[in-house]
Every structure is written in structure tokens, then in C-alpha cells.
Amino acid sequence: MSGRELARTFLGAKGEQAVRIGELSRRTGVSVPTIKFYVREGLLPAGELTSPNQASYGDGHERRLRLIRAMLGVGGLSLARIGEILAVVDDTSQPVFKLMGEVAGTVAAPSLVGSGEPSDAARESVAALGERRGWHVPPGHPDGDALARTLTEAERLGHEDFAVALDAYAEAAEKVAEADLSYVRGLGARDDVLEGVVVGMMLGDAMFGSLRRIAQAEETGRIYGRGEGA
Amino acid sequence: MSGRELARTFLGAKGEQAVRIGELSRRTGVSVPTIKFYVREGLLPAGELTSPNQASYGDGHERRLRLIRAMLGVGGLSLARIGEILAVVDDTSQPVFKLMGEVAGTVAAPSLVGSGEPSDAARESVAALGERRGWHVPPGHPDGDALARTLTEAERLGHEDFAVALDAYAEAAEKVAEADLSYVRGLGARDDVLEGVVVGMMLGDAMFGSLRRIAQAEETGRIYGRGEGA
């Protein structure tokens, strides 16, 4: 993204709403030193200098700052990963379609700590699932591998049977993905779409987690009779 | 849990498989200093002393250690939260039903950083959803509130329309919750059930995330034609 484009995006086409750092801080609730810190880290573009030591920040800066805080807070991402995601979002040299995949991929891949290699059984489960669903999940697919590794982790913990839930999960995931995509399709401009993908991945995860726990509580109450021991 | 019970749980009824710390380390891939550290932090019970400076660790220790690593790695939880969860799991004074809720609640509540209060619109969306679904989500419900706060965050980011996805999400969440519960019901002993809940929340989230991204990619390909820009 060129300097001129950046300026246009971040200051707004008509330069309206341009403020200095103190006001930006007040609007977003992020302290001035922290904003400076984000600028130093390259997460937020510097304000546009209006004189050697005065700079102004536009709507774009505010949006970007909120996005960073959302990814950090709701999404629980590290600033390092946030930087990678923003780099993809800011790269105008590629078609939106590809970027969506990259953003989704970057948003994902949380830890893979207990990792090591996935077990054969896990790999097979994933391949079989892909076949049943008509999904394109070749060996080496990042998310397919992540799934296999998670299943392997379940095995190590003595919960290999947890894999029986896979089909139900997959069906639910399809429903969610449809909703996600139909939302993203409703967005117009390129920047909105990419930001929508990020927000969707991020907030979508959090929302689904809440809903899942609510649904679990309902289901538990239904089965165990709301207050009885098992 | 009394000392005797703890010993039985963690060393195994017949004391079989009792090893010293070095072997425990080799089996789990966790370094000896780190194991000692977890013991110091109260996450892992100390080995049973067989002499003033020799202790032995049983199957229970190994399971517990793997569980800690899974929560830390796949789940991305802090050691502090892991400690809270384990405390609940180890508390034998309450019926399983209640503990399930507590564990689920403790596993949840990730960050709520950008928090502040949820907006009225968000609160209403949640209440309306609860009504449509026949869910019991009174104001003040932890997960209901978390959901409202997440929606509020979406609003702040200019993505208030994301709420239209709520119903699809909720339906998917019900499917997943049913699968979760039917898995947990298949578990026998109390310890297995609680650990199953933890594993289910943890690995379930990770698995669903992978599946969601796979499904998104499929859906994206279906709509945009696998390689075309938007």
C-alpha cells in the first residue's frame, strides 16, 4: 500500500475527523503511551505529520486501533500474530479470495504445543470425514493437520472415543461457515470484506463458544434434571 | 480429597506403574524442572515419598500432567486458570452435575478485555435469541453476558449486522452440545466424566475451529469458484 493510499485509508477521503493522539486515546480508551507503542511495533501507521512534531489521526486509525484491541482481547491473539494478519489485510497486491484464506489461516493455528506428529488413526479419521463430507482435505492441509493433531491429543489423554463427535461437529461447522460466508458476501469494499473476515473469525469463535456453553447447560439440565447429581 | 484418596487416585489402586520423576519426564516429554515447577505451583500433587528424598509417581500423575499440558497447549489456558479448573475437578464434595457447570464456566470466560458493559441492543438480541430457542438465559447469566459483550464489540467495530448470524450459530451450537453431552454420558466414573468435560471443552473448541475453517474454505470455493477474486 503506497503512502498516499495509506493516508487516504487512514485519514479518510476528505480528511474529516482528523484528531491528535490525545483525542484518539480518549475515543478508544487506549492510553497514549500504548498507542505510541503500537505505532513503534508497526501495528498502527503513524499519524500524518502536519508539522515536525504534530501529527493527526483519522477514522482509519481509530478503526484499526479498535480492531487491534478486539483481536488482542476477544481473540486472545499476540501482537506478533496481529501484525501478521494486518500485513495480509494491508497487502493490496493479491485478490480478496486468496487473502481470505490467508487471514483465516493466520487467525487459526493457535498453539500446536503438545503437537509432534498426528497419529495414523487421527489422520485416517480426518481423511474419512473429508470423504463423507465431500470436502477437499488433502494430507498437508493446515486445518486438516491441526484437526488430526487435536484428535491425537485426545487419544493421548485417553479420550480417543471423542472422535465419534466429529460428524456432528462437522455438520455444525458447515452451518456456521454458511452463515459466515453469507455475512461476508454482504460486505462491499475490499477493506470491509477482509476486516469482516477477521472480525468473523475472531468474534465468531467467541460467540460460538458462549452459545455452545449455553446449549450445553440446557442439554445437561434436560438430561440430568436440573440439579440432580449424575 | 483426603491424602489417602489422592494417593489411590494418583498412584493407582495397586501402586502399579509407580516411577520416579525422571521416568515421568521421559514418558510425557515434560522436563524435570518443569514438573517440579508444576508441583510447586500446586497443579500436580507431589510424588509419594518412599524415603526422605525419594518419591514415586503413578498413572494418575501422568494423566494429570498430560491434562495440564493439553489445557496449556491446545486450550491456551494460563496456569492460573488451569489451577482453578483442577481444584474443581478435585473437589469431591459436590455432585457431578454442578461441577460440570463450574468446569465449563471456568474453562470459558477468556478475556472480556474490550469489555465494559454490553449495549442494550446486544442484551436484547441475546434475550430474544434465548426466547426463540427456549433457552434459560436470564440477565446476569455468565455466558449470556459474554455473548452480549461480544456482540457489543462487533458493534463498536462497525459490524453490528454480524448479529444476523446468531440463529445459525445457535442451531449449530445445539448440535455440538448434544454431541458433547452424549459423549460425556458414555463415560463411567466421576473422574472420567469431569476430565471428559474439560477435554471436551478444550479439544472440542480446537476441533470445531479447524472444522469451521475447512468448511469456510469449501464454501468460499463453492461461491467464488476456487481461485477467482471477489
Added chain:
DNA sequence: CACTATCGGATAGCTAAACTATCCATGTCT
């Protein structure tokens, strides 16, 4: 029964992440 590796236990140190504080020369605002 000597010898070496390992053990349990304690204390101190380390690294990375995400800020936070301070300074200073320049600007803005009234």
C-alpha cells in the same frame, strides 16, 4: 561397599510479551 548418576527440595535467574514512565525539544491554545 565404593562410586556415580539421579533424586527431592529450595532458591535464584532467565526470557518474552505487553506495556508504562520519563525525558526533551517543539507546538498549540488562550
Added chain:
DNA sequence: AGACATGGATAGTTTAGCTATCCGATAGTG
């Protein structure tokens, strides 16, 4: 004119999650 904010730079802080080192005692081997 004078108080206060600003941009830029550099240094310090806090928390989390380990890692290193030391100690005296013990286990296992020949």
C-alpha cells in the same frame, strides 16, 4: 506569555512460564 499537549526516543516494569544451580541423600551397579 505561559500552561499544557505533542512526537519521538530510551529505559524501566510486571507477569507468565519456565530454567539453572546448588545441596545433601539415596539408588543402582559392579
